[in-house]
Amino acid sequence: MAEKSFAAALNEQISNEFAASQQYVAAAVYYDTETLPRLAAFFYRQALEEREHAMIMIRYLLDVGESVEIPDIKAVPTTYADGSEPVKMALEQEKRVSQEIFSLFELARELKDYRAEQFLQWFVKEQVEEVALMGDLLNVVERSRENLLLAEDFIAREKMGEEGADPTAPPAADEAE
Numbered sequence: 001m002a003e004k005s006f007a008a009a010l011n012e013q014i015s016n017e018f019a020a021s022q023q024y025v026a027a028a029v030y031y032d033t034e035t036l037p038r039l040a041a042f043f044y045r046q047a048l049e050e051r052e053h054a055m056i057m058i059r060y061l062l063d064v065g066e067s068v069e070i071p072d073i074k075a076v077p078t079t080y081a082d083g084s085e086p087v088k089m090a091l092e093q094e095k096r097v098s099q100e101i102f103s104l105f106e107l108a109r110e111l112k113d114y115r116a117e118q119f120l121q122w123f124v125k126e127q128v129e130e131v132a133l134m135g136d137l138l139n140v141v142e143r144s145r146e147n148l149l150l151a152e153d154f155i156a157r158e159k160m161g162e163e164g165a166d167p168t169a170p171p172a173a174d175e176a177e
C-alpha cells in the first residue's frame, strides 16, 4: 500500500513548483542586474510558468474535493559565479521536476487513481519541453561565455521560450471557468 495519499504528494509538488518559480525570479533578477534583459525576460516568463503549474495543481485538488496547502516562501540566492550558472541550475531543476512528476505518476498507478494519472499526462509532456528548452539555453550561454550579448541576440532572434499559452494545458485555479 502506498505510504501517502495522492493529494498529500501533489501538495508537496505544489510547494516544489512555487519554489521553482522563486528560483527563476532570482535568476531573472541576476540577469537584470547584469543588464542582460533578454535572459532576464526569459526567466521572468519561466517563473510565471512555474506559478501556473502550481495553479493547475491547485485547481485539480479543488476539483476532486481535496484540501490545498499553500507553502512557506524560502529565500533563494540572487548571485551566481558566472552567467551560465543560473541556466545550469535551471536544467538540473527541470530534470529533478521530471523525476518528481514520474514519482507522482507511479503513485497514481499504485493507487489505481485513474483521474490523477490522466491529470499528470500533460505534465509529463511539459517536462520534456522544459528540459529540452533549458538544455538549448545552456548550449547558447556556454557558447557565448565570453560575451553574453551574443546569447541575448540569439534569444531575441529565435524567440526562445516565447511559445505563449498552451491550449492543451489543464485549467488553472486563477483562470475563469
Ligand code: FEO
Binding pocket: 017, 020, 049, 050, 053, 094, 097, 130
Ligand atoms: Fe513546473 Fe518546470 O516544472
